[in-house]
Amino acid sequence: MAGVLDKERTIAGEGFNRWLVPPAALAIHLCIGMAYGFSVFWLPMTKLVDAASTQCTGGSWMTALFSTQCNWTVPQVSMTFTLFIFMLGVAAAFWGGWLEHAGPRKSGFIAAACWGGGMALGGVGVMTHQLWLVWLGCGILGGIGQGLGYITPVSTLIKWFPDRRGMATGFAIMGYGGGAMIGAPIAVALMNHYGAGNASAGVAYTLMTMGLIYFVVMSAGAFGFRTAPAGWTPTGWSPSEKQSKAMITDNHVHLDKAWRTPQFWLIWGVLCLNVSAGIGVIGMASPMLQDIFGPLLVGATSHETVTAVQKAAIVAAAAGLVGLISLFNSLGRLFWASVSDWIGRKNTYFTFFVLGIALYCLMPTLGHMGAAGLFVIVVCVILTMYGGGFATVPAYLADIFGTQMVGAIHGRLLTAWSAAGIIGPMLIANIRQAQLDAGVPKNLVYDNTLYILAGLLVLGFILNLLIKPVDPKHFMTPDELAAEQALTEKASHKSATAETAARGPFGMTGVLAWLAVGVPFLIGVWFALVKASVLFFH
Known part of the structure; x- marks a missing residue:
């Protein structure tokens, strides 16, 4: 089986089309x-023992990990x-x-x-x-x-x-x-x-x-x-044509050096801030729609006058927004990554940050105006840029560090996602709770939070501005590149194909x-x- 999985067995031969x-x-x-x-599993998993059984909240987390006598909670x-x-x-x-x-x-x-x-x-x-x-x-x-x-x-x-x-x-x-x-x-x-x-x-x-x-x-x-x-290169394509238009190198930086360069950590910060802000909107979009626009969506005057049937309609509308979020998150990845081929990776991230700042600052105003339709459109646009950030960053890394080890460099960079997955939700939850504790009305607690998220994008804009081409001293020499390629490719095979x-x-x-x-x-x-x-x- 190991032989079938070896990289040498995957090198394309004559007659293979790259679109496969x-x-x-x-x-x-x-x-x-x-x-x-995975959230579709959470509620069903809290009712596994018995609908009337107690939840695993009285003891420690260790109790919840091993007990078979109580229902798990959603946080668990x-x-x-x-x-x-x-x-x-x-x-x-x-x-x-x-x-x-x-x-x-x-x-x-x-x-x-x-x-x-x-x-x-x-x-x-x-x-x-x-x-x-x-x-x-x-x-x-x-x-x-x-x-x-x-x-x-x-x-x-x-x-x-x-x-x-x-x-x-x-x-x-x-x-x-x-x-x-x-x-x-x-x-x-x-x-x-x-x-x-x-x-x-x-x-x-x-x-x-x-x-x-x-x-x-x-x-x-x-x-x-x-x-x-x-x-291998596509027929009729010359690397020099792209080098003159964007920050794209035809050299290569080894993983061991790449993650020690300022460029790596600047891109790390750019991705982390873009993702943190996007997670904030993903986490707030559904409750914002319900808290701010809920009565408006069903023709009620206030939350107090909403009937049980109308409340169900509001919840369904919020679920519909979640569906749109998934769709635009996905489509935005292909759209913005493709756009980056034309305007460059750095300019694409500038677009994310400038447009994002404007839209994040606009959302509170839309809430005050009761403009639910525009609010949904803004959320969808923001989610295209959230997904687009993920899809554009591998090409950004290839432009800056070359293609030889871009997969490994991208792997290191994804720790920014892990960090954002912790920082974003914690930041949003704590800010929201602090405002509620201070007596801010529920439909207004999102305003300052959105302005803070816009501030994260300002920082991202600055970091993106600082990204420059890598110092040539970090590039692999021809001998180092040949040695790296020799680890995975047979010279006789590659020259023939x-x-x-x-x-x-x-x-x-x-x-x-x-x-x-x-x-x-x-x-x-x-x-x-x-x-x-x-x-x-x-």
Whole structure:
């Protein structure tokens, strides 16, 4: 099996078309993107023992981890999300360098085993009512699968698409943003099926089933990867054409040096601040819609006059906004990453920050005006930039540090995501609570918070402004580059295939590959639009 997974077995030969690589990447990212949809499990997982049983709140967290006699609480089960997002960054940083040498097939297959196996193990934890097993399976093991799966396609895609780096990585990372649109409805349907209408009774088998499905789909994606031979370039494309237009180097920086440069930490800060602000909006959008616009949406004069039926309609509208958030988060990744190929990565982030500052500062005013429609539009635009930040940053790193070790460098950079996943929610929650404790009306507590998020974007703008090309002293010498390439590629093979690989026709294989990932994605888009329709028809 090891021989089949070796990187040498994945180097493309004559007749391979590079447009077969993005579907393989999407197959992996659409699966691990279910991370954003895991919230569908939280409430059912709090009613596993007995609806009338006490919750595991009287004792310590250790009691909750091992007790089978009490129901878990939402904070206890949702810790799973925190764990796998944290482990995503840790795994990507720790194994990024190994991935460059091992290749996308091996790392993708291990990611499939970890994410799919982790979900199955989490299902066993639910079945035996052992929270520690849920954390270990879905959280830690699944988080490792998340990290490896997230960075697996990046280096491969960038080397296949030097002429369209942003668009190529945007395709893959779009899948991560859209994975929940597909996975969440499937999870809900499976829970109701296995539980005969009782979602709680169906959680365990749902996790196991989805774990198996994800393992198969991600494995298919992993075996679909082919790596570009060293020296390969698209027909008619010259690197010098791009060097004159943007901060794009044709040299390469080793991972060991890259993370010690000012440029790495400036980009780290840019991503962390953009993500922290975006998480703030994701976390506040639904409650803001309910607190500020709720009565307006159902024609009531105030929250006190809202009936039970109207309250249900407000909650449904908020759920519709969550559906739109998922959709625009996903589509924004491809859109902005593709735009960055034309205007440059630095200018794209400038756009995120300038436009973001304006929109964040506008949101309180829209709340005071009662302009619910404009509020929804603003949130959707902001979420495109949140997703776009993730999709653009791999190409930004390739521009600054070269393509040889961009996957490993990207892995280290994803620790910014882990940090933002902790900083953002804590900052927002504490600011909101402090204002409530100070007596600020509930519908006004979001104002200062949004202005603070705009302040984070100001800092991001400054950091982006400071990013300059890397000092040439950090570049690998020709001998160092040859030594690095020799770790993973056979010179005789690459010299024979560099001129002939990836010139083949798209063919029926390409059509079927794109249909295999495109149809589920479009079905997910349909689910999101149906869910969002209650915002406009209720």
